[in-house]
Amino acid sequence: MFYNHQEIEKKWQKYWEDNQVFKSQEPKSGVEKNKPKFYVLDMFPYPSGAGLHVGHPLGYIASDIYARYKRHQGYNVLHPIGYDSFGLPAEQYAIQTGQHPAVTTENNITRYEEQLRKIGFSFDWSRELRTSDTSYYKWTQWIFIQLFHSWYNKDRDRAESIDTLIAQFETKGTEGLNAVQTDELSFTSEEWNSASEQDKQDILLNYRLAYRAETTVNWCPALGTVLANDEVKDGKSERGGYPVFQKKMMQWSMRITAYSERLLQGLNTLDWPQPLKDSQEYWIGKSQGALVQFSIDGLEGESVEVFTTRPDTIFGVSFMVLAPEHHLVEKLTTEEQKNAINQYIEETSKKTERDRMADVKSVSGAFTGGYVIHPFTKELIPIYISDYVLMGYGTGAVMAVPAHDDRDHRFAKHFGLPIKKVVATDVDVQEESFDSKESTCVNSEFLDGLNYKDAKQKIIQEIEKLGIGKGTTNYRQRDAIFSRQRYWGEPVPIYYKEDMPYTLPLSALPLELPEVEKYLPTEDGDPPLGNAKTFAWDEVNQKVTSVDLIDNKTVFPMELSTMPGWAGSSWYFLRYMDSTNDEVFCVKEKSDYWGQVDLYIGGSEHATGHLLYARFWNMFLKDRGFISHEEPFQKLINQGMILGMSAFVFRVDGTNQFVSKNLAKDYQTPKIHVDVSLLKGTSDELDTEAFKQWRPEFKDAEFILEEGKYITEREVEKMSKSKYNVVNPDDICEEYGADCLRLYEMFLGPLEQSKPWNTQGLSGVYGFLKKFYNLYFDGDEVNISDEEPTKEEYKVLHTLIKKVKFDIDNFSFNTSVSSFMIAVNELQKLKTNKRQILEPLAVIVSPYAPHICEELWQLLGYNESIEFVEFPALNEEYLKEDEIEYPVSFNGKMRFKLPLSADLSKEEIEKIAIENDKVLQYLDGNSIKKIIVVPKKIINIVF
Numbered sequence: 037m038f039y040n041h042q043e044i045e046k047k048w049q050k051y052w053e054d055n056q057v058f059k060s061q062e063p064k065s066g067v068e069k070n071k072p073k074f075y076v077l078d079m080f081p082y083p084s085g086a087g088l089h090v091g092h093p094l095g096y097i098a099s100d101i102y103a104r105y106k107r108h109q110g111y112n113v114l115h116p117i118g119y120d121s122f123g124l125p126a127e128q129y130a131i132q133t134g135q136h137p138a139v140t141t142e143n144n145i146t147r148y149e150e151q152l153r154k155i156g157f158s159f160d161w162s163r164e165l166r167t168s169d170t171s172y173y174k175w176t177q178w179i180f181i182q183l184f185h186s187w188y189n190k191d192r193d194r195a196e197s198i199d200t201l202i203a204q205f206e207t208k209g210t211e212g213l214n215a216v217q218t219d220e221l222s223f224t225s226e227e228w229n230s231a232s233e234q235d236k237q238d239i240l241l242n243y244r245l246a247y248r249a250e251t252t253v254n255w256c257p258a259l260g261t262v263l264a265n266d267e268v269k270d271g272k273s274e275r276g277g278y279p280v281f282q283k284k285m286m287q288w289s290m291r292i293t294a295y296s297e298r299l300l301q302g303l304n305t306l307d308w309p310q311p312l313k314d315s316q317e318y319w320i321g322k323s324q325g326a327l328v329q330f331s332i333d334g335l336e337g338e339s340v341e342v343f344t345t346r347p348d349t350i351f352g353v354s355f356m357v358l359a360p361e362h363h364l365v366e367k368l369t370t371e372e373q374k375n376a377i378n379q380y381i382e383e384t385s386k387k388t389e390r391d392r393m394a395d396v397k398s399v400s401g402a403f404t405g406g407y408v409i410h411p412f413t414k415e416l417i418p419i420y421i422s423d424y425v426l427m428g429y430g431t432g433a434v435m436a437v438p439a440h441d442d443r444d445h446r447f448a449k450h451f452g453l454p455i456k457k458v459v460a461t462d463v464d465v466q467e468e469s470f471d472s473k474e475s476t477c478v479n480s481e482f483l484d485g486l487n488y489k490d491a492k493q494k495i496i497q498e499i500e501k502l503g504i505g506k507g508t509t510n511y512r513q514r515d516a517i518f519s520r521q522r523y524w525g526e527p528v529p530i531y532y533k534e535d536m537p538y539t540l541p542l543s544a545l546p547l548e549l550p551e552v553e554k555y556l557p558t559e560d561g562d563p564p565l566g567n568a569k570t571f572a573w574d575e576v577n578q579k580v581t582s583v584d585l586i587d588n589k590t591v592f593p594m595e596l597s598t599m600p601g602w603a604g605s606s607w608y609f610l611r612y613m614d615s616t617n618d619e620v621f622c623v624k625e626k627s628d629y630w631g632q633v634d635l636y637i638g639g640s641e642h643a644t645g646h647l648l649y650a651r652f653w654n655m656f657l658k659d660r661g662f663i664s665h666e667e668p669f670q671k672l673i674n675q676g677m678i679l680g681m682s683a684f685v686f687r688v689d690g691t692n693q694f695v696s697k698n699l700a701k702d703y704q705t706p707k708i709h710v711d712v713s714l715l716k717g718t719s720d721e722l723d724t725e726a727f728k729q730w731r732p733e734f735k736d737a738e739f740i741l742e743e744g745k746y747i748t749e750r751e752v753e754k755m756s757k758s759k760y761n762v763v764n765p766d767d768i769c770e771e772y773g774a775d776c777l778r779l780y781e782m783f784l785g786p787l788e789q790s791k792p793w794n795t796q797g798l799s800g801v802y803g804f805l806k807k808f809y810n811l812y813f814d815g816d817e818v819n820i821s822d823e824e825p826t827k828e829e830y831k832v833l834h835t836l837i838k839k840v841k842f843d844i845d846n847f848s849f850n851t852s853v854s855s856f857m858i859a860v861n862e863l864q865k866l867k868t869n870k871r872q873i874l875e876p877l878a879v880i881v882s883p884y885a886p887h888i889c890e891e892l893w894q895l896l897g898y899n900e901s902i903e904f905v906e907f908p909a910l911n912e913e914y915l916k917e918d919e920i921e922y923p924v925s926f927n928g929k930m931r932f933k934l935p936l937s938a939d940l941s942k943e944e945i946e947k948i949a950i951e952n953d954k955v956l957q958y959l960d961g962n963s964i965k966k967i968i969v970v971p972k973k974i975i976n977i978v979f
Contacts, residue, residue: 037809037810037813037815037816037817039805039806039809039810039888041772041773041774041775041776041805041887041888042770042773044773044887044888044891045154045156045769045773045774045775045887047891048156048886048887048890048891049153049154049156049887051890051901052158052901053153053161055901056162057158057901057903058115058158058159058160058161058903059160059162060112060113060114060115060116060160060163061112062625062626062629062630063112063629071110071111071112072110072111072112073111073112073113073114073629073630073631073634074103074106074111074112074113074114074634074635075113075114075115075630075631075632075633075634075635076099076102076103076106076113076114076115076633076634076635077099077115077116077609077612077633077635077636077637077669078095078096078099078117078636078637078638079095079605079636079637079638079639079642079646080117080118080119080120080605080608081119081120081148082119082120082121082123082125083119083121083141083144083145083147083148084125084144085125085129085140085143085144086757086762087144087147087148087151087764088148088151088152088764088765089680089755089762089763089764089765090678090755090763090764090765090768090777090781090793091677091678091679091680091755091793092765093152093155093765093777093781094675094676094677094678094781094787095637095638095639095673095675095787096152096155096157096637097155097157097778097781097782098637098673098675098782098787098847098849099115099635099637100115100156100157100158100778100883101778101782101844101849101883101884102635102844102847102883103115103158104158104882104883104886104903105844105883105907107158107903107904108879108882108883108903108904108905108906108907109906109907110906114160114163114612114613114630115158115159115160116159116160116163116164116165116612116615117152117157117159117160117161117163117164118163118164118165118166118167118608118612119141119145119148119164119165119166119167120167120601120604120605120608121141121145121166121167121168121169121604122167122168122173122524122525122526122599122601122603122604123524123601124259124261124275124522124524124601125275126140126141126144126524127522127523127524127555128259128275128276130523130524130555131554131555131556137168137523137524137555138168141166141168145166151765151766154765154766154769154774155765155769155774155777155778156774156775156778156886156887158886158903162615163612163615164615165608165611165612165615167526167603167604167605167608168524168604170546170548171546171616171618172604172608172611173526173546173604174545174546175607175611175621176526176599176603176604176607177526177527177528177529177545177546177547178542178545178621179607179621179653179657180246180528180529180599180603181529181539181540181542182656182657182660182662183244183245183246183290183656184198184244184245184246184247184530184537184539185197185198185199185244185539186198186244186245186656186659186660187200187201187215187216187243187244187245188215188216188243188245188291188294188295189214189215190214190215190216191214193298194659195245195294195656195659195660196659196660197660198240198243198244201215201240201243202240205223205225205228205239206225206228206229207225208225209222209223209224209225209226209227209228210222210223211224215243216243216291216293216294217242217243218241218242218243218247218249219242221239221242223239233534233536234534234535234536237536237537237538238536241537244291245290245291245294245656246288246289246290246291246518247288247289247291248286248287248288248289248537249286249287249289250284250285250286250287251284251285251286251287251289251517252282252283252284252361252427252428253282253283253284253285253287253517254267254268254280254281254282254388254389255280255281255282255283255285256273256278256279256280256281257278257279257281258273258276258278258279259273259275259276259278259522260521260522260556260557260563260564261520261521261522261563262285262287262517262519262520262521263280264516264517264600264602264645265388265389265390267601268280268388268390269390270391271386271387271388271391279386280388281385281386282361282384282385282386282387282388282389283385284361287517287518287519287597288517288518288519288528288595288597289515289516289517289518290515290516290518290649290652291515292513292515292516292648292649292652293511293513293514293515295651295652295655295656296320296322296511296513297322297511298655298666299316299320299513299648299651299652299655300316300317300320300322302651302655302666302667303316303317305666305667306667306669306670306671306672307670307671307672308669308671308672309640309672309673309674309788311640312640312643312647312672312674315640315643315644316643316644316647316648318512319512319513319643319644319648320511320512320513321429321511321512321513322509322510322511322512323345323509323510323511323512324345324507324508324509324510325343325344325345325346325347325507325508325510326343326344326347326495326496326499326505326506326507326508327341327342327343327431327505327506327508328341328342328344328347328350328411328435328499328504328505329341329342329411329504329505330342330356330408330409330410330411330417330435331408331409331411332364332367332368332406332407332408332409333406333407333408333409333416334406334407335367335368338364338367339408339504340356340358340364340408340419340433341431341433341505342356342430342431342433342434342435343430343431343433343508343510344434344435345510346437346440346441346473346492347492347495347496347499348459348477348480348483348486348488348491348492348495349437349439349440349458349459350411350412350435350437350480350495351412351413351456351458351477351479351480351481351483352437352438352439352440352456352457352458352459352479352480353410353417353435353436353437354417354436354437354438354448354453354454354455354456355417355418355419355420355436355438355447355448355451355453356408356417356418356419356420356433356434356435356436357401357419357420357421357422357424357425357433357434357436357444357447358404358419358420358421358425358432358433358434359421359423359425359426359427359432359433360380360381360384360421360422360423361381361384361427361432362421362427362432362433365377365381365404365421368404368405368406368419369404369405369406370404370405370406372405373402373403373404373405376402376403377402377404377421379402380400380401380402380421381421383400383423384423387423389426389428392423392424392426393426395423395424396424396443399422399446399447399450400422400423401420401421401422401423401447401450401451402420402421402422403418403419403420403451404419404420404421406418406419407419411499411502411504412481412498418453420447420451422447424443424447428514429510429512429514430510436448436453437456437458438453438454438455438456438465438469439455439456439457439458439459439465439469439470440458440459440465440469440470440471441469441471442469442471444469445465445468445469456479457470457478457479458477458478458479458480459472459475459476459477459478460475460476460477460478461475473488474488475487475488476491477491482494482498483495516649516652517600518599518600518603519595519597519598519599519600520563520597520598520599520600520601521557521563521564521596521597522563522564522598523549523552523555523563523564523565523598524549524555524598525598525599525600525601525603526598526599526603526604527547527548527549527550527565527594527595527598527599528595528597528598528599529544529545529547529595530594530595531572531573531575531592531593531594531595532592532593532594532595533575533588533592534588537595540573541578543578544578544579544580547580547594549565549598550565550568550569550570550571550580551568551569551570552564552565552567552568553567554567562596563596563597563598565594565596565597565598566596568583569582569583569584570582570583571583571594571596572585572586572591572592572593572594573591573592573593573594574590574591575590575591575592576590580594602645602646602649605646605649605650606646606649606650606652606653607621607650607653607654607657609633609636609650609668609669610622610627610654610657610663610668613626613627613629613630614626614627621662622662622663624662624663624664627662627663627664627665628663628664631664631665632665632667632668632669632670633668633669633670634670634671635670635671635673636669636670636671636672636673637672637673637674637675638672638674638675639674639675640674647669647672650668650669651667651668654666654667654668655667673787673788673847674788675787675788676785676786676787676788676789676790676791677754677755677790677791678755678781678784678790678791678792678793679752679753679754679755679790679791679792679793680712680752680753680754680755680756680759680761680762680763680792680793681712681750681751681752681761681792681793681794682709682712682750682751682752682753682759682760682761683709683710683711683712683714683715683720683722683748683749683750683760683761684707684708684709684710684748684749684750684751685707685708685710685722685727685746685748686700686703686705686706686707686708686749687705687706687708688703688704688705688740689703689704689705689706691738692734692736692737692738693737693738693739693740694727694737694738694739694740694746695739695740696739696740696741696742696745696746696747697720697742697747697748697749698742698747699740699742700749707749709758709759709760709761710722710727710730710748710760711730711760712760712761712762712763714726714727714730715748718795718796720747720748720749720750721745721746721747721748722746722747722748724737724739724746752792755793763793763795765777768795768798771798772798772799772801772802773802773805773887773888774887775805775884775885775886775887775888776798776801776802776805776885777798778884778885779801779804779805779853779856779884779885780797780798780801782849782850782852782853782884783797783801783850783853783854784797784850785850786848786850787847787848787849787850801853804856804857804860805885805888807860807861807864808856808860808881808885808888809888809892811860811863811864811868811869811874811877812869812874812892812895812896814869818895818896819869820869820870820871820874820896821869821870821871822870822871823870824870824872825868825870825872825873826866827914827918828866829863829866829868829870829873830873830911830914831914831915832859832862832863832866832868832873833859833873833876833877833908833914834910834911834912834914834915835859835915836855836856836859836877836880837876837880837908837909837910838910838915839851839852839855840852840855840856840880841907841910843855844883849884852884853884856880856881856884859877863877871896874892874896875893875896876908878892878893878896878902879893879902879905879906879907879908880907880908882902882903886902886903889902890902890903893905916938917938917972918937918938919935919936919937919938920935920936920937920938920972921933921934921935921936922934922935922936922945922973922974922975923974923975924949924954924955924974924975924976924977925974925975925976925977926958926959926976926977926979927977927978927979928976931954931958932954934948934949934952934954934975936948938972940971941971942969942971945969945971945975946967946969949967949969949975949977950964950967955977958977959977959979962979963979964977964978964979965978965979966978
C-alpha cells in the first residue's frame with residue numbers, strides 16, 4: 037500500500053486541533069483526581085525572523101515523545117508552548133526599518149507556530165503565551181511590585197512583606213534586626229518615626245528585594261542598553277558584536293544574593309546534569325573567611341576592609357590591591373600618582389567583569405601612593421589598583437600574600453614587591469607561590485606551628501578581639517541588574533516623587549508600552565521610552581497621562597528603563613498552569629496541583645542566567661505564600677546541538693574563477709561558504725547555474741571542473757544562517773514527512789550529544805516507515821488476523837516493549853529507533869498480521885511517529901485517538917528462551933555450538949555433552965579430565 041505521508045499528516049494534525057486532543061485539564065472529581073500529573077516543558081523559543089531550522093526541534097521532539105509516553109501510562113500531562121517574545125533582535129529591526137517590534141514579533145510567531153504544528157507536537161495550544169502580551173506582562177509587573185514591597189528576614193530565612201519591616205522600625209528601629217541589606221544601618225524607632233517620608237523611602241531601598249542603586253554595569257553604546265554578564269562575550273555584545281564598556285549608572289537590581297545559600301543547597305534536591313549544577317555552584321561562589329580592616333596611613337578614621345579566605349596568611353601581606361572602581365581610590369591617590377591612576381581606570385572601563393575574570397595570565401596595575409597599616413606588625417603596606425580585583429566580589433579589596441597566592445605572586449614579581457613566606461614549605465617562594473593549606477604557619481608570631489584550621493580559628497579570634505573584623509561567609513554572586521535602556525521590554529511600574537521610586541497601584545496594571553516616534557535613546561541620553569508623549573503618572577486620577585503635565589506635585593515622571601530579557605522567562609512555567617486568568621497570575625489550587633515541572637528540556641547556555649533567575653523568583657513566590665513548591669524544575673536535560681554540514685567553494689585569488697575541491701591545492705584559494713540549497717540533491721556537487729544566480733557578485737563566475745563537475749568541500753559546523761548551512765524542517769516534512777523527521781532526529785545519536793545533520797540518512801528512516809505501514813496491509817487491503825500469535829511473534833513484541841520502555845525511561849531515544857527497525861524486519865520475515873501484535877506495535881511507535889500510528893489505529897477499527905491507549909504491558913514469560921545454544925570449547929578453544937533445552941540441569945548438560953558425537957570426534961580418543969558447565973553460558977571440556 038502506498039504510504040502517503042502528506043495526506044496522513046495533514047489529516048491527523050487537523051483532527052488533533054479540531055478535537056483539542058492535547059488540551060490539559062485540572063481534575064475536578066472522582067477517578068480524575070486519582071490520575072497522577074506530569075508536567076513536561078521545553079524552554080520556550082525566542083521567535084526570530086529566520087524561523088526554525090532542523091536543529092531547533094531536537095529538544096521539542098524528545099519532550100514530545102516523553103509527554104505522549106506519559107499519556108499512554110495514564111498520566112494527566114501538561115505540555116504547553118509559548119514564546120519569549122521580548123528581545124533585542126526585534127528592537128534592532130525596528131531601529132533599522134521603523135516597523136514596530138510588535139508587528140515583527142507577531143509575524144515571526146505566526147511563522148514559528150506554522151512550523152511547530154507541521155512537526156506534530158502534542159502541545160496544549162490553548163495555553164499558549166507570549167511574554168510581550170499585555171495580559172502576560174501585567175503579571176510580570178505584578179511580581180516586580182511584590183519584590184519591591186518585600187525584604188529578606190534572615191532569622192526566618194525567607195522574604196516577607198515590607199510592612200513587617202516598617203513595623204519593626206516603628207517599634208524598635210534596627211535593634212535585633214537580621215536582614216539582607218546593602219549597607220548596615222543603625223537607628224532607633226524615635227529616629228525612624230521622626231524621619232521625613234523621603235528619608236524613610238531611601239532607608240527602605242536598602243532592604244527591598246527590588247531596589248535602585250548606583251551600579252557598575254556593562255554599557256553598550258551601539259545598542260543603547262545595559263547588558264547582563266551572560267550577554268557579553270570577549271568585551272563585545274553577544275547580539276551584534278558591539279563594544280561593551282564598564283559604566284556607573286543608577287539601575288534597578290534584584291537582591292538575588294538574599295537567596296544565595298538556598299540556591300546553593302537546593303541544587304542537592306534537583307535531578308540536573310552535574311556540569312550545570314557545578315556552573316551554578318561556581319557562580320554562587322560560597323567561601324568562608326574573615327573581614328579585616330586595615331587603617332589607612334594619614335587618613336584618620338578611614339580603613340580598607342578586605343575579605344580573605346586565608347586569614348591565616350595575614351603576616352605575609354606585603355601590598356594591598358583595590359578594584360579600580362573602589363570608592364577609596366580617589367582619597368588614597370597622591371598628587372604624583374593621579375595621572376597614572378586615572379589612565380588605568382580609563383583602560384579598565386573598557387573591560388567587562390567577565391573579561392577581567394578570564395584574563396588570569398596578564399599582569400597590570402598602578403600604585404596609588406597610599407599605604408595601609410598592618411594591624412599586627414604595624415608595617416606600612418603600599419596600596420595598588422588592578423583589574424584582577426572586582427568591586428562586586430568581597431569588598432573590592434585584596435590583602436596580597438604573594439608567597440601563597442599565584443596571582444598575587446605574579447603581581448609582586450612584575451612590580452618588584454616583597455614576598456614573605458608564612459607557610460612552611462621547601463618551595464622557593466621567590467620563584468613560585470606555594471598555595472597549599474597542607475602545612476603549618478611560620479614567620480607569623482603567635483600563629484607559628486599551627487595548622488591551617490587552627491591558625492584560621494586563632495587569627496579570627498584575635499581580629500574579633502581587636503574589633504577590626506570578624507569571621508564571615510562570602511558569596512561571589514552579585515545582585516542581578518534588572519533595568520535595560522531599551523524599548524522592547526516590560527515597562528517598570530514605577531513613578532518618581534522627590535526622586536524616590538513608588539510603585540503604581542495594582543489596579544493600574546498592565547502599564548503598557550507607550551507609542552514612540554523612534555526606538556533610539558533621546559537626545560538627552562534617556563532610554564527610548566523618553567520619546568513617549570504619554571508616559572507620566574497622574575497620582576490624583578490614577579492614570580497614565582501626557583508628559584507635558586508633569587509638575588512633580590500631582591503628575592510625576594515614570595521609570596524610562598524596561599525590564600531585562602530574563603524577566604518574563606523567570607515565571608512563565610507557572611503561568612501555563614492558569615494562562616487565561618485575569619484575576620491572579622496563577623490560582624494556588626492549580627499551582628499546588630501541577631507543582632514543579634517534572635521534565636524540563638533546554639540548552640546548557642542558560643545555566644547562570646534563566647535557570648538561576650527562575651529558581652530565585654520561584655523561591656520568592658513561595659516565601660510570600662503565592663505558591664507551595666521551592667524549586668521550579670525537578671529534572672532537567674540539556675539537549676545537544678544538531679550541527680550543519682556546511683559547503684565551501686574555492687575562489688582563485690584576484691579572479692572570478694572557482695576551482696573544484698580536489699584541484700584547489702594547485703591554486704591560491706580562500707574558502708567561501710555557499711548555501712547548501714545550491715547543491716544537487718544530497719550530493720556535494722554544486723549547481724553552477726544556481727550559484728551564478730545566488731548573489732550578484734557571482735553572476736559572471738567561471739568554473740574549473742573535475743570530470744565535468746564542481747565538487748564542494750563539506751565541513752561540520754554549528755547550524756546557522758550566516759554559514760548558509762541551515763536545513764528547513766518544512767522541506768523535510770514536505771518530502772519525507774514529520775514522522776520521518778522526528779524519528780531521524782532521535783536516530784542521529786544520544787539526546788545530550790551534538791551530532792551532524794546528513795539529509796542522506798533520511799531515506800533509510802523513510803524506508804522503515806513504509807515497511808512499518810505495509811505490515812498492516814496485503815497489497816492495497818488492510819490485512820489483520822485475529823489468530824493467536826506464535827511464540828516467535830510474541831517474543832519480538834515483548835522484546836520491543838522492554839527495550840522501548842527502558843529507552844524512554846532513560847531518555848535513550850536513539851536506540852529505540854534502532855529497535856523499531858529490528859522488530860519490523862523480524863515481523864516482516866514472520867509475515868505477521870496478528871491483531872495482538874500489530875495493535876500494541878502501533879501504540880509503542882506512536883510517541884515517536886504519531887501521525888502514521890493514528891492512521892494505523894483507525895485502520896485497525898478504532899474511532900478514538902491512539903494518544904490515551906494504555907502502553908503495552910511487558911510479559912517476561914515471552915522472553916524466556918526455550919532453547920540455548922551452548923558454545924562448546926576444548927581446552928579453552930571454542931569448536932562448535934550445541935543447542936540444548938533451556939531448563940536442563942547442570943548434570944543433564946554434562947551427560948548430553950559427554951555422549952555427543954561431535955564431542956567424541958573432537959576428543960579423538962582422549963580421556964576427559966574435567967568438564968566445566970556454566971548454565972545458559974558455556975561448556976568447556978578439558979582433556
